Amino acid sequence: MSHPVISLDHVTRVYGEGDSAVHALRGVNLTVGAGELVAIMGTSGSGKSTMLNILGCLDVPTGGHYVLDGVAVETMSKPQLADLRNAKLGFVFQGFNLLARTSAVENVELPLLYRRGNPVKNTRERAVAALERVGLGKRLDHHPSMLSGGQQQRVAIARALVTEPTVLLADEPTGNLDSRTSIEVMALFQALNDQGITVILVTHEHDVAQYARRVIEMRDGHILRDHPVTDRHIAADDLVALDATTPMEEAA
Amino acid sequence: MTGQTVFRMALKSIFKNKMRTALTMLGIVIGVGAVIVMVAIGNGAQAQIKSQISGLGTNLIVITAGSVNTGGASQGAQSFNRLTVDDVDAIKREATLLGGVSPVIVTRTQIVGGSGNWRAEVNGVSTDFFAIRDWTTTSGDLFTEEDVRTKRTVVLLGATVAKNLFADSDPVGREIRLGKTPFTVAGVLAPKGQTASGSDQDDVVIVPYTTAQTRLNGFSFLGQILASASSPASLAPAQEEIKVIMRAAHGIPNGGTDDFTVRDQTAIAKAATSTSSIMTSLLAAIASVSLIVGGIGIMNIMLVSVTERTREIGIRMAIGARGSDVMLQFLVESIVMCLLGGLLGLAVGVGGASLVGRLTGWSIATPASAVFLAIGFSAAVGIFFGFYPARKAASLDPIQALRFE
Ligand SMILES: Nc1ncnc2c1ncn2[C@@H]1O[C@H](COP(=O)(O)OP(=O)(O)OP(=O)(O)O)[C@@H](O)[C@H]1O
């Protein structure tokens, strides 16, 4: 692991004030290097989403320091945070969050349209390429309502990677998918990770966490455990194995 | 994000939700349409009055018998007619500020000639009358002072009379009879159209007043005397001068009541114009209220739409849209919707105005400025009423917006 892409130094996040204040993060230290695939686990309310939102520059810490790819995030203004999200980060959500009544390719093209500095010329070609990368080259003009959950999530992943981000963040990306589709999505994340993209995802499922290289467990706003995955699964292999058993299931 | 991209995005969003767009635009369509119809009606009325002023002739002064000041029934103006040709001669001799002065004898008679009968007003006048009232001919010539002096039986036909008696053929040189007297048609007058009260100014024939006195009714009294001031500036002093001459001619002592009235028609018409211009402003103001109501409708729907699209806003922000990008998007959507509504309203207004004109017979004039008015106003409405919702959208917190159900 080379230079750190993400570095959290004693980061806290407090919602509200006084007696009703909720301490969602109570001083988190975390370093993530380039090319890692990290799964964040933990009980409900332990602060996983809060941390991911801070990592994603959608939210700012109450205290502590956050350095993203060499940029001190707490010094950034709101518009600068928006530019940072656009340039360095890609998001995948549990609920897909695609624009309704908007075709797959237009959804994927959108982040490129918000690009500042040197505007992207061939936005459509790049969107098409990103969709082909997630295996949806034939669904360019489909609207979200015409796609399955797994396909919608793949459009969302294409949208996240079309800007070639440094870090890809996913909050329970498989939460709304069945187990087979979950493995497909994880295969995609693994493939992207193999190409060098840092991936950080939140999940409740141990099966899903098995595809990561490193697992972080949280509780009550703290990092409880942080360990590498020993018997790491390869999603592509699992899919092959699954396909081998399927005909028997169908016959039964 | 380039301006072109913002514009394309706004158009996409507008056409994605046609029903919402149509309802939003309706208010602006009606508002702009109403303003244009109202302005067209008011403008038409003004233009008509203006043309009537010029139809009356320049710097016109009207002298009638009787006093407007006395009022009451005992001194009814027409029952005690005291205007004579001698008055005209006195004015002609002594006045210094007049361009012309003419007696006017008014009677009605049956006219026979050409293809049939026609009953019309006959005016007996002198040659000054033509300049005073701006009469010209489309065919033939006006009669001359020689004709007046020698009481010749020549007649000028108003356009309506000529059309009714001779249809399309040229009546110049033809014989007609006014009552029992044969007259020769000297010319056909250029049409003037209707008066404010709707009577046809071309339904008239004009003869020398001397001929009218001897051949038609033998009156020595005049219906009125028309004069014209030599310039607009001398309109007021010329009327004073006429009053002095008339008082002397009628032997009215100082402090005595005038038995005649000198009026300045242009002033009356000008008052009418300013009244109608006030009316136009008033109508436009009332119609503008509907434009404002339409604008508030836009704001309302934009606000609802911001709430409805909260998640969309959250998504856009998460993938890198700045607050200003979101603001611009909503503002452009609002402006584009208002402009489209304004253009539609323009079409509705112009169509509606001509329909009103056709149904009521009012004269309608849609001013060219209406186009700029419609576009300018609707853009302004779009900016003004789109600003608050757009700012609200831009100030949303991305996480909360993403969580919004
Ligand atoms: N906007 C907010 N205002 C107040 N409290 C909040 C807010 N967002 C989160 N919290 C609180 O912060 C704590 C951590 O929430 P968070 O969403 O990070 O948990 P999580 O680990 O993602 O849980 P889950 O697995 O259920 O998604 C919780 O106690 C939650 O109630």
Ligand SMILES: [Mg+2]
């Ligand atoms: Mg969560």
